[in-house]
Ligand SMILES: Nc1ncnc2c1ncn2[C@@H]1O[C@H](COP(=O)(O)OP(=O)(O)OP(=O)(O)O)[C@@H](O)[C@H]1O
């Protein structure tokens with residue numbers, strides 16, 4: 001658990017982070033969003049003390065991080081730096097092994113861990129283990145950066161725009177991978193992004209920063225339906241809002257009994273995909289299947305009602 | 312147009328050098344070592360052979376063919392020099408001297424450049440290039456030992472000074488490598504310090520720059536009173552060989568000249584070691600010493616290696632000035648030769664110096680490349 005308590009950071013006369021208080025629960029994934037220069041990186045780096053707060057304090061599992069030795073604190077916190085920061089003179093395996101080596105894990109355990117992580121991120125170990133970062137694509141480099149941050153089974157994972165340089169398809173897959181890995185390991189995670197779509201896809205909760213201040217801290221659905229102010233509204237993009245809201249729920253959430261004509265849709269698909277299918281095929285309702293068996297239908301009216309928000 | 316496309320541009324340059332070489336005298340024959348002698352030119356048969364080989368080098372042929380013509384040309388010239396020298400000396404007075412003239416040197420240079428050009432265009436594997444360097448050194452050593460060139464004046468000077476030459480070779484190496492090692496021992500920590508303490512940079516780098524631009528004679532001039540004082544007043548200093556002139560000031564001068572490249576490249580290399588990688592290292596919990604040892608220094612190493620190469624090649628050349636103040640090395644022959652206006656003696660100092668610098672430079676390039684992977 002991370003408790004940020006009235007933390008501020010000033011650089012000369014610029015206040016990069018101003019009086020931020022927030023708590024990240026055990027096993028929770030929080031997305032930190034804001035425009036460029038809003039203080040996301042600064043806030044993140046205060047958690048592992050790469051930047052020291054000017055005032056306020058940060059607790060990690062109840063212990064004030066200011067009382068710990070910085071390098072020992074950092075070995076407990078996985079950190080994926082903005083722009084991967086892999087060591088060009090280390091192989092992929094050596095890069096991932098950095099923190100386990102610092103913690104003096106036995107060689108066998110390190111090797112197993114490296115291979116397991118590479119497999120987890122869909123990079124076959126035999127193929128990638130001994131390559132140098134220069135011989136990886138940008139997307140592979142970023143995945144190795146995240147794998148390296150996870151290597152020593154950290155209590156907390158901090159990631160700074162980990163999927164910044166990826167195309168939409170690869171990015172969606174990397175996000176899904178990360179969600180799956182995080183859910184499996186239960187690592188408390190803070191991920192910085194300037195993309196609200198990514199924040200919605202990744203975050204259990206979203207913290208919105210504007211010029212160093214925390215303007216809203218809430219679950220994605222609440223951010224979408226009740227943005228705290230115009231800035232948050234703009235960040236969501238008003239015209240995208242209904243679709244983003246729909247993207248948060250599954251077809252199964254809107255299931256009703258009955259039948260409908262045409263190609264069926266899977267109950268686990270997102271409600272957004274279902275609406276798109278209705279519009280595209282000109283149908284008012286779609287049959288829904290689970291494991292190939294019909295379980296009911298979803299109507300455009302129900303989807304539209306949900307997309308309209310609470311009002 | 313099609314004819315032009317068959318021409319290899321660097322080959323054309325080497326060809327022009329070769330033509331110049333053929334017009335110039337090939338050997339000088341002098342009744343004794345001081346007077347100016349007669350010029351000896353190559354006969355038409357050999358001129359034709361050399362021209363043919365040069366022509367092959369000028370064409371866009373497979374590189375092994377150009378390499379072959381280069382090797383053949385160099386061997387031909389060396390063989391001719393030895394054979395003609397033996398012929399001319401036969402029956403001449405003992406004081407008579409035969410020396411290679413401008414034509415021989417220029418022609419040899421043309422063929423050596425042709426070899427180098429062909430080799431570089433062949434893009435040989437690293438191990439093959441190492442083998443080529445070893446082979447070339449072996450060939451030169453074999454040639455000198457064979458006695459084929461014994462009648463060439465430089466080698467006659469050598470024959471008269473065999474023991475001194477060996478001692479001065481060792482001294483020359485000691486000067487060049489000793490000053491390099493000293494510069495590394497002092498320069499690397501100093502570079503590290505300046506990397507951390509930016510405030511000291513301008514001052515220290517200013518001093519090193521000043522040292523670098525001080526002429527060697529001025530440096531010696533300043534060291535004579537200093538070292539004489541040390542020798543006279545520090546117990547044991549004189550016994551260690553420290554004196555106002557000689558080996559000690561020469562070594563110190565070379566050491567001082569080496570400091571700027573070593574310190575400068577260390578600072579630049581560390582500064583430019585990927586800041587992102589350094590930041591990531593810190594973020595993962597490395598201590599400052601670990602960041603330095605595992606990330607900054609390994610990333611700076613190629614730049615530091617470049618400084619080592621510069622310094623070694625520079626010092627092998629500069630060590631000649633030690634001869635000026637009795638510090639030993641090949642400079643001894645050079646300055647003796649200058650005093651006596653004996654070109655052969657100058658060459659006895661200059662040629663091994665150039666060869667040593669060349670071999671050291673190439674060897675370090677190859678070593679750096681081997682190291683990079
Ligand atoms: N070391 C520093 N010295 C001075 N100012 C700094 C420093 N680090 C950050 N800042 C300033 O603090 C503000 C917040 O920077 P920060 O890096 O936290 O932004 P960010 O939200 O991560 O932006 P981006 O999305 O572009 O990465 C910026 O105005 C930046 O210029």
Ligand SMILES: [Mg+2]
Nearest residue numbers: 040041082160
């Ligand atoms: Mg940032």
